[in-house]
Amino acid sequence: MLHVEKENLIKDFMKNLDSFSIPIYQRDYSWDTDECEELLNDIIRIGGEESGEYFIGTIVYQKHEDDSSSISYKCIIDGQQRITTITLLFCCLCNLKHVNEDDKKDFYNHFLTNEIGSKREKKLNLKSEDDKTLNKIINSISSNEEPNFSDGDSKNIVKNYNFLMEKLEKEDDYNLIKRGIYRLSFISISLNYEDNPQQIFESLNATGKDLNNSDKVRNYILMSSEDQDNLYKNYWKNIENGFENKDEEDFDDFIYNYLIVKKRKLIEKSNIYREFKLYKSENYKDDIESLVQDIHKYAQYYFKIVYEEENDKDLREAFHNLNQLSSKVTTRFLLSVYDDYEKAKDGSDLNINLNKEDFIKIIKITESYILRRKICNILATKNKEVFLNLKSNISEKRYLDSVISNLTKYSKTNEKRFPSDDELKKHLKKKRFDNSNKLIKYILTCIENYKSKEEIKTEKATLEHIMPVKLTSEWKKDLGNNFENVHEIYLDTIGNLTLTFYNSEMRNKSFTKKRDMDGGFKDSKLKLNKYLSNIDEWNKEEIIKRSEILYEEIKEIWKYPE
Incomplete structure (x- = not known):
């Protein structure tokens, strides 16, 4: 049966002899620094006010009673991101040099660990890498050493812990943080062991905004x-x-x-x-x-x-x-x-x-x-x-x-x-590749390497408009009286496109300069540009002619199946 009530996060929930666990079906800790900063700013704001509280939403958990233990075990169904981040905040406070030692002891003993027999165990148990990384941080508190993070640790736990440490180190009055945390409130929804957490989970996430499919x-x-x-x-x-x-x-x-x-x-x-x-x-x-x-x-x-x-x-x-x-x-x-x-x-x-x-x-x-x-x-x-x-x-x-x-x-x-x-x-002649840089570069790369014994790497090559995007007076003259129409129709067609490693040098130079310059079409090691090295002018007729040449390659590479 559901039990719903408003609680203070610290006094009513985290300070009790409770052990919290994240079930295996939950996603890993996924908050980024943006969410952490927003929560921290709200905590600082409410901590600076004379009174009041800050509502952080709903936490849903299922109780697992163990008569042989004084510990109450709670499985967190919804709310792990907030509880984990608050736990990281307490870890940071315990590792800050300017925090009072009595406060550090209180944070560690009541909000981070439980006393079980002759030893202490952490209160919050996360999943896999998240849990291992949180263990490192909490162990660093008792050993009074910096946590020794490694590549296998949870990236989000490490990133957010370091982020919060950096923020708190700049905060002179840690009591502001303490007061803010102590004023956090939430709606707790507790389920008994026999309740169906799946039904509760679905109803809480009915909008689909919080979880991916x-x-x-x-x-x-x-x-x-x-x-x-x-x-x-x-x-x-x-x-x-x-x-x-x-x-x-x-x-x-x-x-x-x-x-x-x-x-x-x-x-x-x-x-x-x-x-x-x-x-x-x-x-x-x-x-x-x-x-x-x-x-x-x-x-x-x-x-x-x-x-x-x-x-x-x-x-x-x-x-x-x-x-x-x-x-x-x-x-x-x-x-x-x-x-x-x-x-x-x-x-x-x-x-x-x-x-x-x-x-x-x-x-x-x-x-x-x-x-x-x-x-x-x-x-x-x-x-x-x-x-x-x-x-x-x-x-x-x-x-x-x-x-x-x-x-x-x-x-x-x-x-x-x-x-x-x-x-x-028919379509290739006037197909405009203006919004298809990836597609046309792939097509030209395949043509370049078709039937070649040695593959040419074109990752660093860029797309070159032989007739440039911006026409100079020299280009207008070369294209003739109908230059505007030719430029509009054929600029982004395959006949006018090639690959080069010298795009920034070519820019809107004339065709002959693009051909004869250092690294130009005559110097190019790309077979795509061999045809360009042997002609003296570039106009509508040459663009169409080159598109027909490239078509012969394309129809062989991407065959119509027999």
């Missing part, structure tokens, strides 16, 4: 299992490690794609959590471990495809090339294909005819499909439907052939079509 999925899975510690340590922690230091939206993106693969239908991103619960209840019921194992397996595929962590060099290169097109809709298709590839490779499904060479061809065909459609300005919205249906229509016995036949089955007027060579040539 991946957080809610993790909590739902682990809260549903009696073996949550092992599930977290053996599977989920490994998944979280894979997404560490990556874009924070990627974990949600993975869950989203996983559900589409499994349900074989498109879903709204806003419905990820609801759809996941339905999927679990319909397919796994009480078999949580099998579900987590499956998610773990697909997460490894995701890391190999999206983060290019594939061990096989040829597959890794194919994934890398496809990723340059920034098309997320292919990810879910390749997750499915990768699973089939693994089943064929380990012999667990003898009906699947898919080897490494065919898998690479499928990735390259997928890349050709996406790139040709980008060049031909075909709406990308249809790609979702194409790749969703593609996997459902694959014949496992004729895997590669069925991929090709399903991608090329659409008519020339169908919005899902695989653009032909003729359509590609």
Whole structure:
């Protein structure tokens, strides 16, 4: 049964003989210095006032009674970020030189540790790296030494502890901080052992503003299992490690794609959590471990495809090339294909005819499909439907052939079509790459290294407009009376674009100066610029001619499948 009341954080909650723990399904400590500074400023403000209190929100916990111990054990369901930060504040006060020794003893004995028998144990028990790092800080207080942090420590704990120490060292009156902390109040919601924390957790996070979908999925899975510690340590922690230091939206993106693969239908991103619960209840019921194992397996595929962590060099290169097109809709298709590839490779499904060479061809065909459609300005919205249906229509016995036949089955007027060579040539001449620097640089790099025995690294090369963005009087003269029209239509087309290591030197120089200068087109080691080194003028006709030359390369690199 729920018990709700308003409490003082220090007198009513932290100063008691309580031990707080963060359950395994909760996310790690994630506050940044911005949140810490905001809390500290509020504490200083309220500490400087004659009276009053500062409300810090709601803390939800579940009591775990132990009749054999004088300690009350509380599992924090909601509020760990605030409690952890307040704990770090007390650690800092204990390590400050100008804090009264009696106060330090009081902070350490009542807010950081409990006396259990003949020894003291810390009150707050966090997760994994967070907990190890907090241990270092609290141990440094009793040993009167600086905490010895290392690379394996929690980055947020270390960063926020150092940040708060720096702030407090500049605060002459620590009693201001003390008074402010003692005036913090909150609404406590306590659950009995028999209460369902999952239901409470969902109701508290109904808006979805505080937690990502991946957080809610993790909590739902682990809260549903009696073996949550092992599930977290053996599977989920490994998944979280894979997404560490990556874009924070990627974990949600993975869950989203996983559900589409499994349900074989498109879903709204806003419905990820609801759809996941339905999927679990319909397919796994009480078999949580099998579900987590499956998610773990697909997460490894995701890391190999999206983060290019594939061990096989040829597959890794194919994934890398496809990723340059920034098309997320292919990810879910390749997750499915990768699973089939693994089943064929380990012999667990003898009906699947898919080897490494065919898998690479499928990735390259997928890349050709996406790139040709980008060049031909075909709406990308249809790609979702194409790749969703593609996997459902694959014949496992004729895997590669069925991929090709399903991608090329659409008519020339169908919005899902695989653009032909003729359509590609027609659009390439006037395709504007004005907002597609990454795409055009990738295309030009591939052309540069096509059929080359020695790969040229172009990471430091930049995109060069041969006819410059800003026309000088000399350029206007060279382009003729129609210079404005030529500049408007052809400036950002592939015929007028190249790569160079001397972009800042070239700027809006005339064509002949760009050609003959040190590091110019004649000196260039890039074969892209060989054609430019052998002509005397640059105009509309030459731009079109060069686009046709580049088209011949493009249609071979990104072939229309036979």
